[in-house]
Amino acid sequence: xxxxxxxxxxxxxxxxxxxxxxxxxxxxxxxxxxxxxxxxxxxxxxxxxxxxxxxxxxxxxxxxxxxxxxxxxxxxxxxxxxxxxxxxxxxxxxxxxxxxxxxxxxxxxxxxx
Amino acid sequence: xxxxxxxxxxxxxxxxxxxxxxxxxxxxxxxxxxxxxxxxxxxxxxxxxxxxxxxxxxxxxxxxxxxxxxxxxxxxxxxxxxxxxxxxxxxxxxxxxxxxxxxxxxxxxxxxxx
Numbered sequence: 001x002x003x004x005x006x007x008x009x010x011x012x013x014x015x016x017x018x019x020x021x022x023x024x025x026x027x028x029x030x031x032x033x034x035x036x037x038x039x040x041x042x043x044x045x046x047x048x049x050x051x052x053x054x055x056x057x058x059x060x061x062x063x064x065x066x067x068x069x070x071x072x073x074x075x076x077x078x079x080x081x082x083x084x085x086x087x088x089x090x091x092x093x094x095x096x097x098x099x100x101x102x103x104x105x106x107x108x109x110x111x112x113x
Numbered sequence: 114x115x116x117x118x119x120x121x122x123x124x125x126x127x128x129x130x131x132x133x134x135x136x137x138x139x140x141x142x143x144x145x146x147x148x149x150x151x152x153x154x155x156x157x158x159x160x161x162x163x164x165x166x167x168x169x170x171x172x173x174x175x176x177x178x179x180x181x182x183x184x185x186x187x188x189x190x191x192x193x194x195x196x197x198x199x200x201x202x203x204x205x206x207x208x209x210x211x212x213x214x215x216x217x218x219x220x221x222x223x224x225x226x227x
Contacts, residue, residue: 040219104158
């Protein structure tokens with residue numbers, strides 16, 4: 001199975017423009033997550049969804065929004081990009097219990113100029 | 114608040130030697146602990162986790178980790194390092210007593226030289 005797919009692989013975006021990062025999983029996992037990875041800071045949670053129809057804020061949610069219309073898809077939207085949002089973005093999913101492993105997608109490298 | 118510390122930014126070992134990547138944690142209750150590996154330009158891959166039971170956890174690619182509650186540590190180990198083990202390693206914790214999400218350490222770069 002494909003697991004988790006993310007699109008695009010990379011993107012250069014002008015500041016002030018909007019963009020949606022796509023994430024799709026085929027494991028029928030209940031929970032999905034968006035992280036950003038920055039050098040020296042590790043991974044930080046942006047938003048999460050414990051089940052379709054619900055979302056929650058993570059550690060660094062400002063400037064980002066998410067939706068969870070169905071089980072498989074969890075898009076992340078930047079309404080008006082700023083250079084500080086230059087990062088590598090990872091989507092993850094899990095069955096949803098505290099003991100469950102999170103599985104990660106390949107990532108999207110975003111550069112905001 | 115939950116936190117994870119990986120005190121070494123980089124660990125260098127020679128191929129064939131044992132390796133240790135350190136991780137300490139801070140949680141209010143009993144923890145769930147995870148190790149992930151990231152190869153260049155790739156996503157994170159799950160290595161192993163501690164939930165309960167035996168303090169020594171065995172995982173993928175010959176890695177293991179020991180949960181030490183008194184020292185609040187969960188160090189990753191491998192008896193004999195391979196050049197192909199060179200990668201970025203992340204420790205993560207989740208507080209069993211809350212609905213909290215995974216908290217990641219900042220990562221440790223492992224370099225294994227022939």
